[in-house]
Amino acid sequence: MSISLGLNTAVRALITQQQALNTVAHNIANANTPGYSRQDVQLITTEPFTLPSQNRSALAGQIGTGVTIAQIRRLRDQFLDAQFRLQNQALGMQDAVAQGLHNVEDFFNEPSNQGLANEISQFFNKWRDLTNDPSNQASRLSLRAQAADMTSFIRGAAVQLVQQQQNLDQQVLGKVDQINSLAQRISSLNDQIGKVLAVGDTPNDLRDRRDLLVDQLSRIVRITAFEDDRGNENITLGGTQLVGQNYVNTMKTQLNGVTGFRDLIWADNSAVNVTGGEMRGVLDLRDTTVAGILANLNTLAAMLLNAVNAQHQLGHTLNDTTNNSLNSATGISFFTAVAGKEAATIDVSADILADPNNIAAATNPNAPGDSGNADAIASLQFQLLMSGGTTTMEDFYRGIISTLGSQGQQADNQSANQLLLVQHIDTSRQAISGVSIDEEATKQIEFQRGFEAAARVVSTFDSMLDTLINHMGAGR
Amino acid sequence: MHRVTQKMVVDNFQANLNDIFLRLAKVQDQLASGQKLRRPSDDPLGVNRALSVRSSLQLNDQFLRTIDLSKTWLDTSDSALSTISEVLQRGRELAVQGANQTLTPTDLQSMGDEAAQLVGAALQAANTNLLGAYVFSGTKTTTKPFGDLIPPPPPAYPGGPGQPVVAGGGLYGYNGNSGATSQMQREIGPNLHISINTTGDQLVSALNALVKLRDDLQSGISSAVSADIGSLDAGIDQVSQLRADVGAKVNRFDFAEERLKDFQLQLTKFLSQTEDVDITKAASEFALEQTVYQTALKAGASAIQPSLLDFLR
Numbered sequence: 001m002s003i004s005l006g007l008n009t010a011v012r013a014l015i016t017q018q019q020a021l022n023t024v025a026h027n028i029a030n031a032n033t034p035g036y037s038r039q040d041v042q043l044i045t046t047e048p049f050t051l052p053s054q055n056r057s058a059l060a061g062q063i064g065t066g067v068t069i070a071q072i073r074r075l076r077d078q079f080l081d082a083q084f085r086l087q088n089q090a091l092g093m094q095d096a097v098a099q100g101l102h103n104v105e106d107f108f109n110e111p112s113n114q115g116l117a118n119e120i121s122q123f124f125n126k127w128r129d130l131t132n133d134p135s136n137q138a139s140r141l142s143l144r145a146q147a148a149d150m151t152s153f154i155r156g157a158a159v160q161l162v163q164q165q166q167n168l169d170q171q172v173l174g175k176v177d178q179i180n181s182l183a184q185r186i187s188s189l190n191d192q193i194g195k196v197l198a199v200g201d202t203p204n205d206l207r208d209r210r211d212l213l214v215d216q217l218s219r220i221v222r223i224t225a226f227e228d229d230r231g232n233e234n235i236t237l238g239g240t241q242l243v244g245q246n247y248v249n250t251m252k253t254q255l256n257g258v259t260g261f262r263d264l265i266w267a268d269n270s271a272v273n274v275t276g277g278e279m280r281g282v283l284d285l286r287d288t289t290v291a292g293i294l295a296n297l298n299t300l301a302a303m304l305l306n307a308v309n310a311q312h313q314l315g316h317t318l319n320d321t322t323n324n325s326l327n328s329a330t331g332i333s334f335f336t337a338v339a340g341k342e343a344a345t346i347d348v349s350a351d352i353l354a355d356p357n358n359i360a361a362a363t364n365p366n367a368p369g370d371s372g373n374a375d376a377i378a379s380l381q382f383q384l385l386m387s388g389g390t391t392t393m394e395d396f397y398r399g400i401i402s403t404l405g406s407q408g409q410q411a412d413n414q415s416a417n418q419l420l421l422v423q424h425i426d427t428s429r430q431a432i433s434g435v436s437i438d439e440e441a442t443k444q445i446e447f448q449r450g451f452e453a454a455a456r457v458v459s460t461f462d463s464m465l466d467t468l469i470n471h472m473g474a475g476r
Numbered sequence: 477m478h479r480v481t482q483k484m485v486v487d488n489f490q491a492n493l494n495d496i497f498l499r500l501a502k503v504q505d506q507l508a509s510g511q512k513l514r515r516p517s518d519d520p521l522g523v524n525r526a527l528s529v530r531s532s533l534q535l536n537d538q539f540l541r542t543i544d545l546s547k548t549w550l551d552t553s554d555s556a557l558s559t560i561s562e563v564l565q566r567g568r569e570l571a572v573q574g575a576n577q578t579l580t581p582t583d584l585q586s587m588g589d590e591a592a593q594l595v596g597a598a599l600q601a602a603n604t605n606l607l608g609a610y611v612f613s614g615t616k617t618t619t620k621p622f623g624d625l626i627p628p629p630p631p632a633y634p635g636g637p638g639q640p641v642v643a644g645g646g647l648y649g650y651n652g653n654s655g656a657t658s659q660m661q662r663e664i665g666p667n668l669h670i671s672i673n674t675t676g677d678q679l680v681s682a683l684n685a686l687v688k689l690r691d692d693l694q695s696g697i698s699s700a701v702s703a704d705i706g707s708l709d710a711g712i713d714q715v716s717q718l719r720a721d722v723g724a725k726v727n728r729f730d731f732a733e734e735r736l737k738d739f740q741l742q743l744t745k746f747l748s749q750t751e752d753v754d755i756t757k758a759a760s761e762f763a764l765e766q767t768v769y770q771t772a773l774k775a776g777a778s779a780i781q782p783s784l785l786d787f788l789r
Contacts (some may be wrong), residue, residue, distance in 0.1 A: 032483060105515045111526040111751065121531040125538040128663060132545045135609060135617055362615070364657045369609055369617030375661055375669070381535075382666050394531055402524040405516025412517055423491055427484055434481035441784040 003468070005049065007461040009066035013454035016043065016067045020447045023072055027435045028444075035212030037074040037433035039204055044070040074204040077432050078227070081211060084425045085218035085225065089276040091422050092219040094415035096281030097289070100168065101408040104290060107160045110401050116157065117401070119150040120304075120394055127378035130361050134371035135318060140356035144348060151335065151346045154301050158343035161294045168286035169261045175220050175279050176251050176264065179242075182217045183235070186210055187248040190232045194245075197231045222276025238273030240266055261286060289407065294343065296400045299386070301342035303393055305335040307380050315360030315373030332358050334377075482783060489776040496772055500765040506753045507762060513751050522750055529747045536740050539664050543733045546662045546672045547726060552606045553674050554722045559601035560682065561715045563594045567686050568708045570594075574693050574701035581696030588693030595686050599648070602679050612676035613651070614658030621652040621676035622683065647684045650677045664732045670725060674718050682711030 048062035196203035253262035264272035313331030363372030386396040609617035659671035685707040
C-alpha cells in the first residue's frame with residue numbers, strides 16, 4: 001500500500017469538491033435565469049481497491065479510493081411541465097379573448113352619453129320633437145343632424161369591428177411565425193441534445209432551454225409534448241406532428257376567399273386543428289365573437305333602415321303636399337344603405353340630405369301641421385321588431401352590449417383563475433427546480449470545507465513523503 | 477418538504493402586489509369618476525339596466541317637453557276661445573238690446589257698428605297663430621282658417637225688401653281641415669296619445685251668428701235681431717263646450733306631467749343607484765386596499781432582502 005494511493009484519493013477529492021463548487025457557482029449564477037433548473041452534483045465513491053494479499057483474513061477487505069462525480073442532474077418534474085403547459089395554453093386563450101373583448105368594449109363606450117344607445121334613443125326623441133312642430137325647420141334640421149350622428153356612429157362601429165378583425169388576422173400571422181420559429185429552435189435543440197447524449201453526457205442546460213421554448217409555445221397554441229428515449233422532444237399540435245426526431249412541420253396561412261381572413265394549414269395543405277392557446281382565442285374572437293357582434297350590428301342597422309323607411313314612405317312631406325313621392329310608387333326613403341352591409345353603409349338618404357322638407361312627417365297630404373307619420377316613426381322605438389318579434393331595437397342593442405359584457409367578464413374571471421392556477425403550478429415547479437441562494441450558500445460552505453480538508457490531507461501526505469524522502473536512511 | 481426559493485418569494489410578491497395594485501387602481505378609478513360601471517364587463521346586468529334606465533329617462537324628458545309645448549298650444553287655444561266667448565256674450569247683450577222694438581233704426585245701426593267690431597275681434601281670435609301655426613286650422617297649420625267670405629246669399633232678411641245689404645256682407649267659411657285626419661296627436665306616454673287641437677269648423681256657426689247679428693243690426697230691423705238671440709246662445713254653448721274640452725285636456729296634461737315628474741325622480745334615483753359609486757363604501761374600500769398595499773410593500777421589503785449570504789463572513 002503506497003502513500004501515493006492516499007495522495008491520489010485526496011487529489012481526487014480536491015478535484016471533485018472543486019467541480020461541485022463549480023456547480024454551486026453555476027446554480028447561483030442562474031438563480032434568475034428563466035427556465036433554469038437547479039443542478040445537483042451526485043457524488044459517489046470511486047471503485048475500492050482490494051489489497052492483493054496471500055492471506056486475506058489478516059487484512060481489511062477493500063480500501064476506499066475516494067470520491068468522484070456520478071452525474072450532474074437537473075431537478076425537474078416532467079409531470080408538472082405537462083400540467084403547466086396544459087394550463088398555460090388555457091391562460092393564453094383567455095387572456096387573448098379578454099384583451100380583444102376589452103378593445104371592442106372600448107369603442108362601444110357604454111354606458112355613457114356618447115354611446116349608440118344614447119344615439120338611438122335621441123333619434124326617436126327627435127321624431128317626437130318634430131311631431132310637436134312638424135312645419136318647423138329647426139326641428140327638421142335637428143332630426144336630420146341626429147340621424148346623421150347615429151348613422152355615422154353605426155358606420156364607425158362597423159369599421160372598427162372590421163379593423164379589429166383585421167388586427168386579429170395580423171395577430172394570427174404573427175403567431176404562425178412564432179410557432180414556426182419556436183418549432184425550428186426546438187428541433188435544432190433536439191439535434192444538439194441528441195449529440196450530447198450520444199457521447200454519454202447529460203445536456204442539462206440544453207434541456208432547460210428546450211423546455212423553456214416548449215413553455216413559450218404552449219402559451220401560443222395547445223400542444224402535447226413528450227421526450228422520447230433518445231432525448232427528442234416530440235410535439236403534436238391538434239393531432240398533427242409539429243416537431244419530431246429530425247422533423248419539423250411548417251404552419252402556413254391561406255387567404256379564405258369567403259371570409260377574407262387567413263386560414264391555417266400545414267405544409268401538406270391539410271387544415272390545422274387549433275384547440276387552445278392564444279391562437280385559439282384570437283381565431284375565436286376574429287371568426288365568432290367580433291364577427292357575431294358585427295352581424296348583430298348589421299341586423300340592427302337593417303331593421304332601423306327598413307322599419308323607418310317603410311313608415312317614412314307612407315307619409316307626406318312638406319314639399320309635395322299632394323303626393324309625397326318623387327317616385328309615386330314607393331315614396332321617399334329616410335335612410336339608405338347597401339343591402340347586406342347595412343351597418344357599414346347606413347346613412348341619411350340623399351333626398352333628405354338635399355332638403356329637410358322631404359322628411360315625411362305628415363300622414364295626410366296638404367297638411368303642414370300633420371305629424372301623424374313622425375309620431376308613427378317615433379313609436380317604432382317601442383315595437384317588438386327584433387328577434388322574431390320579441391324585442392325592441394333598443395333591447396336588441398342592449399343585448400349586444402350585455403352579451404359583450406358577459407363574455408368580457410367571463411374571460412376576465414377565467415383568465416384571473418387560470419393565472420392563479422398557472423402561478424400555482426409554476427410555484428410547484430420552482431419548489432423543485434428553483435435555485436435557493438441559502439441552499440447554495442450552505443453547499444458552498446460544505447464543498448469549500450471539503451476542499452480545504454482535502455488540501456490538508458494532501459499536505460499531510462506531503463509531509464509524510466517529506467519524512468520518508470528527506471529524513472530517513474543513508475541520504476542524510 | 478416544500479422548498480421555497482428567493483425567486484419564488486419575489487415572484488409571488490410581484491404577483492400579489494400587482495393584484496393589490498389592480499384593485500387599488502379600480503377603486504381609485506371609481507372614486508375619481510364617481511361611476512362604478514365603467515365598461516360592460518364590470519357588470520353586464522347593471523350596464524343593461526343602466527342603458528335601459530337612461531333611455532327611459534330621455535323618453536320621459538321628451539314627454540315632459542311635449543307636454544310643455546302642448547300646454548302652450550292648449551293655453552293659446554283656450555285664451556282665443558275665451559275671447560270668442562266674451563265677444564259672443566257681448567253680441568248677445570246687443571241682440572237683447574236690439575230686440576227692443578222701441579229703438580230706432582239709427583240706434584240699431586250704431587249698435588251694428590259695435591257688432592262689426594265684435595266680428596273683427598272674434599275673427600282675430602279665431603285666426604290665432606302660435607309660432608307660425610294657425611291654432612284652429614286643423615293640420616293645415618299654414619292656412620288661415622277664416623279669411624275669405626263666402627259670397628253673400630240673396631238678401632232674404634225678414635227686414636224685407638228695400639233694405640240694403642250691408643257692404644262686405646256674407647258668411648265666413650272655414651278653410652282648414654276637420655275630422656279624424658285634422659287631429660294633432662301628441663304622445664305623452666308610451667303609445668298614449670291626446671289630440672291637442674280644436675278645429676275651426678266648430679266655430680263657424682258661432683262666428684256667423686255674430687256676422688248675422690251685425691248685418692241685422694246694420695239693417696235696422698229689430699225683429700230680425702231678436703231672432704239672432706237663439707243662434708248666439710247656441711254659439712255661446714258651443715264655445716263653452718269647446719273650452720270645457722280644452723280644459724279637460726289641460727287637466728290630463730297636468731296630471732300626466734305630475735306623474736312623469738315623479739317617474740323622472742324615481743328613474744334618476746334608480747340610475748344613480750345602478751351607475752354611481754357609493755362614496756362611503758368606495759372610500760373605505762380604498763383605505764383598506766391602501767393599507768393592504770403598504771403592508772405588502774413593507775412585508776416584501778423585509779422578506780426579500782436577506783439571505784444566508786448576509787450573515788457569512
